[in-house]
Amino acid sequence: MNEIHSAGYRAHTNIALIKYWGKRNKELFLPVTSSLSLTLDAFYTDTHVEFDTSLTGDVFYLGGELQNEANTAKVSRFLDLFRETAGKPNLYAKVTSVNHVPTAAGLASSASAFAALAGACNLALDLQLDAQTLSTYARQGSGSASRSLLGGFVEWHKGEGDESASSYAEAFDDADWDLAMVFVIINRNAKKIDSRLGMEHTNQTSPFYALWPQEVEKDLAMIKPAIKAHDLDTVGQIAEHNAMKMHAMTIAAKPSFTYWEPASIEAMTIVRELREQGIPAYITMDAGPNVKVLCRASQAETIKAAFAPRFGADQVVIAKPGPAAHPLEKE
Template sequence: MLKGSARAHTNIALIKYWGKANEELIIPMNNSLSLTLDAFYTETTVIFSEDLTADTFYLDDILQDEKSTEKVSRFLDLVRKMATCPLFAEVKSYNHVPYAAGLASSSSGLAALAAACNQALQLDLSDRDLSRLARRGSGSACRSIFPGFVEWQKGNSDETSFAEVVPSNGWENELAMLFILINDQEKDVSSRDGMRRTVETSAFYEGWLQTTPQDLASAKIAIHAQDFNKLGSIAENNALKMHGTTLAAVPPFTYWSPDSLKAMQAVRKMRAAGIPCYFTMDAGPNVKVLCLKKDAEKIKAKLRDYFAADQLVTAFSGPGITYL
């Protein structure tokens, strides 16, 4: 029996990853930049055993169906090949993240699974190679290997597509992100399907690709200068551009709900009143508000005018992979 356990935290992209250049290897069309956060995480244990006759996958103690297990098995096949290990595995994950609601549960889930396999099979992977492995399960998972600000280098091959820390002199510890949980139901259009449809059909996608490298360069300058308003403004604009591409897809779709728009308007209103804060959104209706840590409670109090207290979660900069 070979056993490994790990915890990985979610990350939220400030410069978005949207679209794949290679579906099989999960190589993105553009570099992205994220912040790893402490509030949402996945803990995963994997056991490879001669006693098992098939892979099994439990999520929050519930045995998962064939479709969910197949995705995990495909990932396990990668690590079995790396380790020349023929054994089936039992995977038990506990997700402290609302599933499939645009809260990046796949980023923490696949990062934790990659790290647990690394430990169980004694692969002794470097952080960069662990990032590459996690990427094969879910693109954004490659960023959850690391703490703080992280850039995913898109690369052009399995070897060259990985994440790495963006130096910030600890500035990420002065920031916070407020999650406005608008909907924890499963999405109508998955991130994977949404990306594919956008890349193949959206008239706006080329504009996204052309402008994102400059967004990324400007964001890194803002991090280096510890310029919050510049970073927030770039992140908000980048998110709106990403979501704009979905409206020009064929057929068009959106991840926004009426409450998403209400949240965005609330952030703009606070900013107009002199409170520095900016919103971002991933492939789901939930809105995340980037702010300075010192302003987080004040912003949360104002958001209670629009949303219930249990819809508001405060997150701070989080750690990279932890072995349990």
């Protein structure tokens, strides 16, 4: 008789205000620096996992499409973490995942995807891992997934040495204040340079990378009290400068590369024009061309309207602070 363990989970994307850009241990996904992010409500991943003793291998569907061997193998390696903890190394699973966010476009789809899968595995196998421990598992699927398990502002601690348990995410602030992020979606397609490859190339060839850890440490020390004080201007200035430093490293890599597209620069120009008009709006960008604008929730519609002459309505999305990952109700 078949033994089946199943669960569904939803996790939202997060956008780092203090960036994660580089690993010191590629196998355990241990970062070079700590980072700090904001979880958002507009984009998320729903994942169902069904561990079934009748299966002879793992099966992975993304957006309704059966995935190839390489993509399935990546998910299988992640599932192994949970199977080993449960003491069931040969219990295969069917994973069905839907990204309500463009995949691999620099909108943090991998963060929400692996956070949702981690939550589903934990629940299906009744492992009862606490949030901190679960974040160390999620991290090994995608580093930023550790942050998507939690809501509001989240800090991911870099940890010490090669000790996996020391690098975890924890909630920092619930973000329950006049805060939003406007997404300007320049390109929904997968980016040409994968984040992991971009990180590694920057780490190895950019002369600016040696300064990155100390810059992040300074930025974290300044942004945390500003968040607690609900000081949007200081938070925004620090976050924008941190993002620009990250992208400066990629431009200074050898050979040079950038995730920006011409429309990215147009969007950034609009943000700076808004600031000149007295509207607090601050840029952050990850490994992709899409521009995110940190702003007051009460001014988000005004900011969205400023992009209308250049960008279509479907390209500009307002997001509010989002919740922690949570189980999906059974249908």
